Amino acid sequence: MSMSSETSYSFVRALYVPVALAAQVTIAPLLSIFGIQPSVLLAVFVLFAFRSGPLASIWMGFGCGLLLDTYASGAAGAFALAMSLVGFLVGQLHERRVHVGYLLRVVLLGLATLLHDTVWHMASRHGGDSLAGFVAKVSLPGALYTMLVGAILFAVRPPRQARNW
Amino acid sequence: MLILRWLASQAFKGREILSILFVFGFCLWLSSRPEAIQKGWRKGFATTVFLPVHLVVEHLHVRWGIEKELREIRRDNARLIAENAKLSELADIRSTIGEFEGVRPRLEFPFIGARVISRDPVRLGGIWILDEGGRKGIQEGMAVISSKGVVGRILASTGGYSQMQSLSDPDCRVAVMSVRSRNPGIIHSPEGSGVFVEYGATSDIRVGDSLVTWGAGGIFPRGLPVGRVVEIRKTGTTGIMRQARIEPFQDPWQVRDVFVLLRPPILRVGGGDSLFAAEPSRGLVP
Numbered sequence: 001m002s003m004s005s006e007t008s009y010s011f012v013r014a015l016y017v018p019v020a021l022a023a024q025v026t027i028a029p030l031l032s033i034f035g036i037q038p039s040v041l042l043a044v045f046v047l048f049a050f051r052s053g054p055l056a057s058i059w060m061g062f063g064c065g066l067l068l069d070t071y072a073s074g075a076a077g078a079f080a081l082a083m084s085l086v087g088f089l090v091g092q093l094h095e096r097r098v099h100v101g102y103l104l105r106v107v108l109l110g111l112a113t114l115l116h117d118t119v120w121h122m123a124s125r126h127g128g129d130s131l132a133g134f135v136a137k138v139s140l141p142g143a144l145y146t147m148l149v150g151a152i153l154f155a156v157r158p159p160r161q162a163r164n165w
Numbered sequence: 166m167l168i169l170r171w172l173a174s175q176a177f178k179g180r181e182i183l184s185i186l187f188v189f190g191f192c193l194w195l196s197s198r199p200e201a202i203q204k205g206w207r208k209g210f211a212t213t214v215f216l217p218v219h220l221v222v223e224h225l226h227v228r229w230g231i232e233k234e235l236r237e238i239r240r241d242n243a244r245l246i247a248e249n250a251k252l253s254e255l256a257d258i259r260s261t262i263g264e265f266e267g268v269r270p271r272l273e274f275p276f277i278g279a280r281v282i283s284r285d286p287v288r289l290g291g292i293w294i295l296d297e298g299g300r301k302g303i304q305e306g307m308a309v310i311s312s313k314g315v316v317g318r319i320l321a322s323t324g325g326y327s328q329m330q331s332l333s334d335p336d337c338r339v340a341v342m343s344v345r346s347r348n349p350g351i352i353h354s355p356e357g358s359g360v361f362v363e364y365g366a367t368s369d370i371r372v373g374d375s376l377v378t379w380g381a382g383g384i385f386p387r388g389l390p391v392g393r394v395v396e397i398r399k400t401g402t403t404g405i406m407r408q409a410r411i412e413p414f415q416d417p418w419q420v421r422d423v424f425v426l427l428r429p430p431i432l433r434v435g436g437g438d439s440l441f442a443a444e445p446s447r448g449l450v451p
Contacts, residue, residue: 058184065192067218070210076203081192088185123196 013051017060020044021067031149036141039113043150045083046109047157049090050100057087078123082116089115102154109150113143261422264312273386274428277301279309279327281421289417290334290354297425298322306384308426314390314414315339315378316423327425332391333360333417340381341391343374350376352391352411360392362409370409372397386428390414 024041031038041064049057065080072079090112093100100108117139121131195206211219262278277297285291297303299322307319309329317331330337332352339352341362350364364370374394380387392411 054181055184058181058188062188066210067215070207070215070219071222075196076198076206077192077195081189081196084185084188084192088181091181123192125196 013048014056014060016044017041017048017064021064031145033145036138036145038145038149039116039142040146040149042086042113042116043109043146043153045087046090046105046112046150047153049087050093050095050105052091053094053096054088054091057091058084061085061087074120074124078120081123082119085119086112086116105154106147106151109154110143110147113146114139117142258422261312265424268310268312272426274426276310276424276426277303279303279423279425281329281423282326284331289358290331290337292320292334293317293329293331295319295327295329295423295425296325298325298327300324302427303327303425307428308385308389309423310389310426311415311420311423314392315385316415316417316420318384319425329423331417331420332413332415338382339385339391340379341376342379343368343370343394344377345374346370349379349381350409352376360411360413361398362394362411363406364409366405366407368407370394370397370407372409376411386426 020041020043023044024039028037028040045057045061045064048060052060061083062080065083066077068079068083069076090108092098093108114135118131118135121134121139126134195203198206279295279297281293282296283294285293295303295309303319303322305319305321309316309318315332317329317334317337320328320330322328332339333354335354335356337352337354340349341352342349346369348364348368348370350362350368350370352360352362354360362370362376372394376391376394378385378387378389378391392413394409395412396410398408398410
């Protein structure tokens with residue numbers, strides 16, 4: 001009994017995010033410019049959400065977020081919440097439902113990064129007062145850098161034509 | 166039963182909403198727990214759900230940490246070895262200069278320090294290369310000494326280097342005399358295997374005598390320490406010459422830093438034109 005190509009592809013695709021998580025903690029610090037790191041994890045995770053839809057993305061984000069929460073400082077559950085939410089929202093633009101062009105994908109990745117950071121910041125109970133400064137000084141530069149990485153990634157992995165548009 | 170089936174079908178239809186609601190609820194509940202409970206959850210996750218990941222991460226962390234530390238230790242070790250070699254060299258030079266300070270006031274001639282940079286690693290004698298040459302005033306025929314005694318003489322010099330014939334070279338001959346009896350002899354080193362002094366059967370040279378340069382030949386000033394007689398040998402059938410083995414004051418194997426006496430020789434090495442220097446009769450001021 002052999003697995004269908006779609007099933008085996010789903011298994012492979014599910015490995016992308018954990019691999020990206022490993023890349024985030026090992027390679028991303030090497031790409032740091034003036035202390036700003038790209039989020040390789042989010043770039044791959046957003047791509048995963050486009051490909052796999054909301055349900056898989058919620059649970060994948062929850063698992064990876066919990067893993068990050070386990071080893072990161074701050075309130076436990078903040079990463080899980082942020083990634084699950086991003087997975088849920090981006091997953092609404094599943095390739096099988098909506099066709100999202102290349103540039104829009106890159107823009108959505110930037111927005112997803114900002115959303116992720118904002119949710120994480122609020123869930124970590126850092127306070128709303130410091131949110132604006134955090135977004136302007138940390139999140140926005142990081143989002144731009146992540147968009148750059150995502151632009152390369154999305155160019156390498158173009159959207160699949162699930163429907164004949 | 167029907168109600169349960171209906172609920173299940175509704176849950177399946179709204180599984181995305183239910184999932185995100187569950188995640189929301191769980192994460193908000195977890196993040197609102199006290200710090201100690203959050204730590205417990207983290208520890209629990211790390212040792213149960215994420216144990217394989219945790220083991221891999223720990224393994225990689227330890228491995229990379231050790232490798233990084235090893236690289237740093239190796240780099241530091243190389244740097245320390247280089248620094249140590251440099252400091253040892255400086256200490257060596259300082260020690261040599263310190264030893265020579267005792268001899269310096271007794272020297273009548275100016276001198277210049279040099280380092281032996283090349284020599285035969287197997288044979289005792291041979292030609293050695295010094296790292297100073299004509300640019301510093303070193304000329305052919307000048308005496309080379311250390312703080313302990315005679316080392317050799319300059320054979321040739323170029324701008325930055327010079328060739329020195331060691332006392333243990335088979336072609337080197339140095340006129341010496343016993344400090345005790347003032348009787349003369351000739352230092353030579355057949356086959357470079359050891360240093361010997363040849364003297365007449367009537368000369369009074371005994372075991373234990375200290376030998377110094379005699380001054381004859383114009384290469385070495387009079388009175389430079391050469392060595393001590395350790396063994397008397399009889400040579401030939403006629404018995405008119407005798408040979409004694411001497412132990413040089415300066416062990417040829419240990420020579421590293423030397424001093425060249427900037428004193429023009431009376432005669433050039435290898436014969437030829439004679440060249441008389443001004444009052445080169447004494448090397449050491451009594």
